[in-house]
Amino acid sequence: MNSKPSISDVTVARRRPLSPNIQIYRPQLTSVLSIANRITGVVLSLGAVGLVIWLTAAAMGPRAYGAVHGVGSSWGGRIVLFGFTFAFFLHLCGGIRHLVWDTVHGFELRSIYISGWAVVGGSVALTVAAWTVSLLLAG
Template sequence: MAADNRPVSPHLQIYRFAWTMALSISHRISGVFLAVGAIFLVYWLVSVASGPSAFATAQGLMASWAGCALMLAWTLAFYYHFFNGLRHLFWDAGKGLDLGTARLSGYLVVLAAIVATAVTWLAAHSVSGGAA
């Protein structure tokens, strides 16, 4: 076979993008995003220990629209990673590995993450008196 007749990426012709594949990739991305979020959590904790001025600066950053958007995204990433991790624990036990159950559990993971994020933010909003 001539070099110009060979497919460049044969796997692109074999594999079809699937829901379970998207969830697997999202699980890895959410883990990285949570690691980056941990750095911001450490920054916030250091600001608490550094005094009122540093804490006010950190709180100002966290309360900005960008800070709130990141906190919302981190909350969603946390719940998604948590629920998908539970799903993986079931798989490790040999449960839910058939395609239909795997697909359904993926939808449930996404739904649970969205609901848990909404409940968390609504609870935080009601506790803070609308300041969150």
């Protein structure tokens, strides 16, 4: 299509030495939360597809809605929805942490770890709270 070599062509052709990558580093809270924010974002994209399926079923009528609701209420469905809930809260809390960073606050190493553990603790607590209230209301 064009004469410009792609990035992969250049890499294969030259065999340049690569600097050490993630595989030799011990996982740290900072790096784990960084990649977790990206993974949960991709997972939540699938959750967004689920939202559209749920809305479309509701628009189609009681039978279609009942089928989708049945899948969501099954044990397998509940486990998946629990996972989506945790992914949502982790991405939400991690996203708020990023928005605070965007205001150039909280970059000291101590602050980074405090906010990091707050994201982990907050996500777990909010997930458990959401499901507790949900199950209590459902009776």
